[in-house]
Amino acid sequence: MKFTDGYWEVLPGMTALYAQEAYTIREVDGTLVVVAPTKRIEHRGDTLNRPTITVTLSSPADGVVRVRLEHHRGTRGRGGFDLPGADGERHGTVAVSDGTGSLTSGRLTATVRAGAPWSLEFADSTEGHLTGSGNRSIGYITDPAGRHFVHEQLELGVGEYVYGLGERFGPLVKNGQTVDIWNADGGTSSEQAYKNIPFYLTNKGYGVLVDDPGRVSFEVGSESVERVQFSAEGESLEYLVVAGPTPKDVLERYTALAGRPALVPAWSYGLWLSTSFTTDYDEATVMSFLDGFAERDLPLSAFHFDCFWMREFHWTDFTWDPGAFPDPDGLLDRLHARGLRVCVWINPYIAQESRLFKEGADAGYLVRKPDGDVWQWDMWQAGMALVDFTNPDAVAWYQGYLRQLIGQGVDSFKTDFGERIPIDVQWHDGSDPEAMHNLYAQRYNAAVHEVLVDERGPADAVLFARSATIGGQTMPVHWGGDNSSSHVSMAETLRGGLSLAMGGFGFWAHDIGGFEGLPDAGVFKRWLAFGLLSSHSRLHGSSSYRVPWQFDDEAVAITRTFSKLKLALMPYLFAAGVEAHEKGIPVMRPMALEFDDRAVAHIDTQYMLGPDLLVAPVFSADGSVEVYLPHGRWINWFTEEVVEGGTWRAEQHGFETLPLYVREGAVIPMSSRERPDGGWFDGLSLHVFPGHSEVTDVTVYDHETAEPTTYRVTRGINGAQVAVAEKALPSLVLRGSNSG
Known part of the structure; x- marks a missing residue:
């Protein structure tokens, strides 16, 4: 959200107060507390009728400094995220002397200097100055409607690039962008995102987490070109600076704080086949697909039943459609006999035709409006309501139906939706409605993941989730949402996954061939190579099937080639998954995460798959592709040609290959x-x-x-x-x- 009109003025109707100086600096119970008046205090009279901003510095973990900015300290805020790695707020050492206050935690030191202008600096013990909050950085803004906002601005250095902020489908480098942290079902071709993460890191070796689950607006060099601004409505704002010194170090430290990905089972890396969404299917259709895969020697690991395994107008009631699947127990047994795992689509929304609607409404398990009525609307499903996951009894009720499905033979759940959450409602536990808009995805996925861990054990628990916020990385896998069937959408899909990876999400998938529309055979075959060189791989569409023989014989051959390549790479991929679990380093890595090479800073058309394999999907109909190889020697996987790096290569590929290079020494x-x-x-x-x-x-x-x-x-x-x-x-x- 922007507040200024150029450098000098605020926008019409806005009023702005800024922290002008550090007037008092003191240690309080292991924290550093600074009073920052909104005017320079030159004599006693200046302290009258003068708002102040209280800045409190603390450390919840080694190498992490928390900063809390407060105008009116008695106002109840939205709260923060669950940060399992936070251990109190008294790590590090506070020192106050000679008009300077500092807090040192590990290699990170925050320093406030007394007097004007306002100055808060963050420095690394080895790397030196990282970033800082300077003049007119801390602002308290009132808009024409009387709403109040607090913002902070942290400086950007020359050549400093910002990454992260969740699943964003535009350029990987966020400089120049406006990003609102607000989960939405907007597809992959918009500025909206299903997975909004108020955390960014930079190539200068630090990260910033804004600890507010509500709508946080980031102006990344887009309001003040030399600063990152983040703001939220209310009387306070909290953020945490996370030390590096490398981007990998930042991710390792950040995920130690916010939670690391669970270790997903080996079977989940294999190819998943879906019924697709609105296609016609029954047991005969499903078995014909599986027979087709077996007859063509196409490896398959999991089968997914999308929405219409349940009856229309009844989502969600967890009941198999008796017309399409009259013998679900037998069907699941037959799928397991083929060595397949089974996933079913679920949803946190309860249509009024569902058998769960009256049951949930009567028991108080559905979200209500302030007047006490059940909140409902007709988008997606007629008269749908929301399960209130802030109510422990509602969680147990919802989980009970999931446990029945697992007992029946279901192995995994695709947790769709969780983004369309209203704010004109009340929650069982009194949660702030704005905070719950983003947090709902976390509560929903946590309820489902807990059941899988309980019933199947932590080594065999895996989701296929769409929406997330901070903490979602602990419950993989996530997929990229609704894309279209084109080369352009394939590229935007990759950008979303790489951006998400910069937030500690270790495992990621996407709909091979695109979700909306029917891809032409060329797009489908290019996407097969990309999808089967991702951490997780799924064939899924909206109104059309994604079985490869629907396209042509070559698509069948490409499916076979890359499926078997992925299976052959399983020991390598599983090791990369262990690293994601233990250190928070994603399986699919942006080049900027893996290499200290200025040439890779903006690259979002290729990635590292684990530490040693470089993959550049082909996004063109004619097979032309450019790939950058960082300094050192690289070996072409297919031809075994040894190539010197530090340069771009223009290559031409048929459908059976793509740029796949191995780092020297691997x-x-x-x-x-x-x-x-x-x-x-x-x-x-x-x-x-x-x-x-x-x-x-x-x-x-x-x-x-x-x-x-x-x-x-x-x-x-x-x-x-x-x-x-x-x-x-x-x-x-x-x-x-x-x-x-």
Whole structure:
């Protein structure tokens, strides 16, 4: 939200008060408290009729500084996010002397200097100055309607780029953009997003989390070009600065604070096939799809039943449509007999024709309006209401139906929606309605994930979720929402996933071929390669099926090629998933997260899949693509050509390949199994790529227990050797030229 008209003036009807100086600085119970008047105090009379802003600095964790800005301290705010890694607010050391106050937590120091102009600096013990809040940065704004806002502005350095803020489908670098943190069902071709995360990091080596679950507006170099402004309505604003020094270090520290992704089961990495949305399907349709996959030697891991597994007008009632699926128990048994896992679509919205509507309304489990009536509207489902997940009894009631489905044989849930949450309602626990708009997705997904953990165990619990906020990263997997069936939409889909990854979301998927419309065969085949080189892969559409033979025979072959490639890469991908779980580093990584190379700062058309594989999807009908290889040597996966990096390459690809490069020195563990969860130590091979180091350690994890086994590969003039204790030695495959 913008408040100013250029540098000098505020917008018409706005009034602005700014923190002008640090008037008093004192230590209070391990925190640093600063009173900042909105006028420079030159004599005692200036303290009369003068608003102040109280700035409180504390540290909830090592290397993290919290800043709370308050105008009227007695006003109840919206509260903050659940930050499981926060351990009180008294980490670090406070010092006040000679007119300067500081709080040091780990390598991060925040310093406030007495007097005018206002100055709050954040510095790293090794890297030096990071950012700061200076003159006219802390503002208390009143708009023409009498609403009050608090804003902060943190400076941007020369060549400093901002990333993150959730799933955003525009450019990866957010400089110059306005971003509102407000979950919405707007598709992938708009500025709206399903997953809004008020956290950003920069290439300068720090991150910022605005701890407000309501609508937070970011002006990233777009109101003041040399600053990031963030603002929220109310009397207070809180933010946390997270130390680095590298972007990976920031993510590791941030996810230690906000929660790290759960470790998803190995089977979830395989290909998922869906019924699609409004297509006609019944058991015969489903079995014909599965027979078609088997007959064509196409590996499949999971089958998903979308909305119409339930009867129309009855969503959500958790009851199989008896016309389409008269024997659901038998159907689930037959799917399991084929080695498939089963996912069903669910929703937190209860239509008034659902058997759950009266039951939930009578028990007080549905969200109500201030006058006590159940809140309802006719969008999506006629007369639909919302489950009130702030009511523990409503949570248990909803979960009871999920437990029945799991008992019937369902393995996973696609938790759709959770964004269309009104603010003119009241919640069971008295939660602020604006805060609950974004937090609803977290409460909804947490209720479902808890059931999966309880019933299936944490090692086998996985969601397929669309909406999220801070904390959503702990309950993977998430998919990118409703895209269209075009090369352009494929690219915007990737941008959304890379942006989300910068917020600590470790696992991500998208609808292969696009959701809306029927892709032409070329788009579908390009998207297959991209989708099967993502952490998770799903064939899903809106009004048309996504079985590959619907397109052409080559689409079948491409599905087979890249499905089997992904299965072969399972030991490598699972290890990347363990790193996401243990450190918060995503499986699909923006180039700027992985490389300290100025040339990659804006690149959002390619990514690293794990630490060593570079993937550049083809977004053109003619197969032309440009790929940037960072400095060092890279090996073409398909041709084994060794290429010097530090340059852009223009390439031409048919449907059977795309730019897929291996970082020099990599050892890629590969499986001979054609199941993602088949156990890969039997038939394991280590693919050794040229590198300058003589010794490379590679860790392979057991797919059930995640127990690590580390192999030491030694390169030599005559090839390579491998050694490890207590495991059968894998075979070695030398790739590219290993003379280096």
